[in-house]
Amino acid sequence: MSEPVLSVRNLIAGYEPGVPIVRGASIAVGEKEIVVVLGPNGAGKSSFIKAIAGLVPVESGTVELAGRDITSAPAHIMVRLGLAFVPQTENVFPLMSVEDNLKVAGGILKPKDVPARIEEMYATFPDLARHRRIAAGNLSGGQRQMLAVARALIVHPKLLVLDEPSAGLSPKFVSMVFDMLSEIRKSGVTILLVEQNAKAALAIGDRAYVLVEGKDRHEGVASELWNDPVVAELYLGQRPASSIKGGSA
Numbered sequence: 001m002s003e004p005v006l007s008v009r010n011l012i013a014g015y016e017p018g019v020p021i022v023r024g025a026s027i028a029v030g031e032k033e034i035v036v037v038l039g040p041n042g043a044g045k046s047s048f049i050k051a052i053a054g055l056v057p058v059e060s061g062t063v064e065l066a067g068r069d070i071t072s073a074p075a076h077i078m079v080r081l082g083l084a085f086v087p088q089t090e091n092v093f094p095l096m097s098v099e100d101n102l103k104v105a106g107g108i109l110k111p112k113d114v115p116a117r118i119e120e121m122y123a124t125f126p127d128l129a130r131h132r133r134i135a136a137g138n139l140s141g142g143q144r145q146m147l148a149v150a151r152a153l154i155v156h157p158k159l160l161v162l163d164e165p166s167a168g169l170s171p172k173f174v175s176m177v178f179d180m181l182s183e184i185r186k187s188g189v190t191i192l193l194v195e196q197n198a199k200a201a202l203a204i205g206d207r208a209y210v211l212v213e214g215k216d217r218h219e220g221v222a223s224e225l226w227n228d229p230v231v232a233e234l235y236l237g238q239r240p241a242s243s244i245k246g247g248s249a
């Protein structure tokens, strides 16, 4: 890997001092890669990426973005440094229109650049253009995730970090979200993704890590991990139902 876009070393983080949830996790994400973080429920995946994004206190360890130490930078500074985080829930303002959501998200751009950038987002996500006057809370689940991602992309991030973007979506929208992420990577954005939907995430990912009890326990090429017996074991029978023969994929 050339110099990684994101390099996380021995991260220890948690919500209360002395109670680590992330217990020495290390990952690296190369330029234009899609890297997936998998792991059982409660493994600390959300806490891990929130700590990377400056939303959970870091006790020790380092987070570097393109070689720059950004450990513990406040979340609003992270955006300016090039790290855009899309939380699993509450990632849009439901009472605001689609367009106003984009305007607010573009707030750190030069004001004169915002309208053109919003048009670029509409060109990328035509569904949002059609619904620009609609309150975000009235969008379908898939459209809402699209808006959340557009809000993150509008500021030209180096790295897009997403927490379970397919959670709670119907199968049609799940594939839409993963197709969208593949397209975004093609446009040159590096992606770090936490997913419960391991099969679909590994299908679009380059590499993946398995996080167990707050620590990266296994790493591999995404296309090989699905059938990796170590992964099955680390999940301890918690692999998603789609892995069971005859189950719906």
Ligand SMILES: Nc1ncnc2c1ncn2[C@@H]1O[C@H](COP(=O)(O)OP(=O)(O)O)[C@@H](O)[C@H]1O
Binding pocket: 015, 021, 039, 040, 041, 042, 043, 044, 045, 046, 047, 048
């Ligand atoms: N806001 C919070 N305050 C205190 N503990 C939390 C908070 N959020 C999550 N935790 C705890 O952190 C652990 C890991 O949770 P989480 O990071 O959400 O795991 P995952 O995303 O892998 O399911 C859980 O034991 C959970 O109870």
Ligand SMILES: [Mg+2]
Binding pocket: 045, 046, 047
């Ligand atoms: Mg989670």
